[in-house]
Amino acid sequence: MTTTTTNVVPGLSGVPVAESKICFIDGERGVLEYRGFPIEVLAEKSTYEETSFLLLKGRLPTRPELEAHVTDLTHHRRLKYRIVDLIKCLPDSGHPMGALQAAVAAMGMFYPVHDVHDAKTNALHAIRLVAKLPTIVAAYHRLRNGDEAIVPRDDLSHAANFVYMLTEKEPEPHVARVMDVALLLHAEHSFNASTFASRVTGSTLADPYSVITSAIGALRGPLHGGANEEVVGFLRELGSVDNVRPRLAAMIRTKQRIMGFGHRIYKVKDPRANILQALARRLCETHRSRLYDIAVETETVVREQLSAKGIYPNVDFYSGIVYEMMGIPTDLFTPLFAIARVSGWLAHWFEQLEANRIFRPDQEYKGSHNLSYTPIERRA
Ligand code: CMC
Numbered sequence: 001m002t003t004t005t006t007n008v009v010p011g012l013s014g015v016p017v018a019e020s021k022i023c024f025i026d027g028e029r030g031v032l033e034y035r036g037f038p039i040e041v042l043a044e045k046s047t048y049e050e051t052s053f054l055l056l057k058g059r060l061p062t063r064p065e066l067e068a069h070v071t072d073l074t075h076h077r078r079l080k081y082r083i084v085d086l087i088k089c090l091p092d093s094g095h096p097m098g099a100l101q102a103a104v105a106a107m108g109m110f111y112p113v114h115d116v117h118d119a120k121t122n123a124l125h126a127i128r129l130v131a132k133l134p135t136i137v138a139a140y141h142r143l144r145n146g147d148e149a150i151v152p153r154d155d156l157s158h159a160a161n162f163v164y165m166l167t168e169k170e171p172e173p174h175v176a177r178v179m180d181v182a183l184l185l186h187a188e189h190s191f192n193a194s195t196f197a198s199r200v201t202g203s204t205l206a207d208p209y210s211v212i213t214s215a216i217g218a219l220r221g222p223l224h225g226g227a228n229e230e231v232v233g234f235l236r237e238l239g240s241v242d243n244v245r246p247r248l249a250a251m252i253r254t255k256q257r258i259m260g261f262g263h264r265i266y267k268v269k270d271p272r273a274n275i276l277q278a279l280a281r282r283l284c285e286t287h288r289s290r291l292y293d294i295a296v297e298t299e300t301v302v303r304e305q306l307s308a309k310g311i312y313p314n315v316d317f318y319s320g321i322v323y324e325m326m327g328i329p330t331d332l333f334t335p336l337f338a339i340a341r342v343s344g345w346l347a348h349w350f351e352q353l354e355a356n357r358i359f360r361p362d363q364e365y366k367g368s369h370n371l372s373y374t375p376i377e378r379r380a
Pocket residue numbers: 001011192222223224225226227255256257258259260261262263264265309311314315316
């Protein structure tokens with residue numbers, strides 16, 4: 001933890017920066033609610049499409065409203081061929097989060113926004129973004145492997161269609177449902193770094209494509225959405241259950257961070273990690289995973305040694321294992337997070353615009369004053 005003698009609060013920890021009605025978290029009790037609905041209830045009864053409506057509009061839809069929302073999302077899945085061409089020009093070796101960010105920035109040129117206070121067009125831009133992000137990620141993945149991008153299918157759910165566009169195979173219903181729940185679980189999480197980034201950009205009255213581009217950039221870092229990739233890499237590196245205890249002991253002794261553990265808000269196990277672990281366990285019934293066993297042992301050891309500090313698994317700890325078991329390539333884990341979180345980012349963009357004031361925090365200046373300018377030839 002950085003120490004300071006000033007009024008500065010590093011990382012704005014514990015500083016409320018807005019009033020919000022979107023998401024509630026009680027980090028001591030492990031409670032997470034979207035618009036007042038417990039995450040466990042949504043994971044059991046809802047779908048990503050319904051949850052995105054809930055986040056964007058603030059309430060659950062009626063049946064006709066849900067049908068209209070699903071139709072809208074389905075109709076906006078396709079990409080303009082020039083966006084596909086743009087994706088084709090990106091390096092195969094790049095990170096898919098970069099491709100996603102570039103394609104979303106380009107969308108802002110194809111769909112110019114004239115007035116960010118126009119609720120009707122804002123709703124359309126939001127639908128476009130939620131609908132197209134999976135298509136962009138799947139297209140980049142296909143094209144970098146030398147395959148054709150797959151045209152989305154209108155008869156599949158948001159989750160099933162994403163898996164289909166990646167693999168060219170319609171997923172089994174239970175696999176599609178796991179993907180659906182994983183998306184729903186990642187759809188929103190109050191003022192995390194990427195959501196804050198989206199609200200900061202939104203507060204300048206920038207267009208929603210710029211808002212989402214900022215958020216994607218913030219999500220990418222290993223302390224935020226990038227952690228899920230690192231977790232799977234780390235579990236693979238551990239290699240076996242027997243290696244877990246000695247390796248973690250060394251890491252904890254030398255104060256290294258264990259990816260997928262710890263959270264600014266949760267001081268107990270993240271409720272999403274419980275649900276994702278249950279999904280991983282269910283997938284294990286048909287597909288034994290060595291990584292899952294290593295992960296369970298890792299959790300046991302971290303609990304023994306770090307729970308006094310409030311360090312428990314966060315959402316990223318079991319999500320990567322679930323995706324791995326579904327055959328999703330590791331570098332698509334964070335893009336998957338973005339595909340889900342876009343609904344939350346946009347809900348925050350709407351809320352920010354309702355009572356906007358540009359974010360412009362203050363600082364405590366610690367630099368010099370009134371220095372004399374030495375000509376370059378006389379500088380040491
Ligand atoms: N492994 C070991 N020790 C940890 C960890 C960890 N993963 N996380 C925090 N700590 C320790 C840290 O060393 C510090 O100890 P001490 O007080 O003795 O110096 C104490 O816990 C507090 O850490 P902090 O850095 O002040 O906590 P923070 O609230 O600023 O950071 C975090 C939160 C998520 C960045 C951090 O827990 C972390 O780096 N975790 C690993 C990365 C990760 O899994 N990120 C995903 C976060 S959840 C989903 C998302 O947002 O995308």
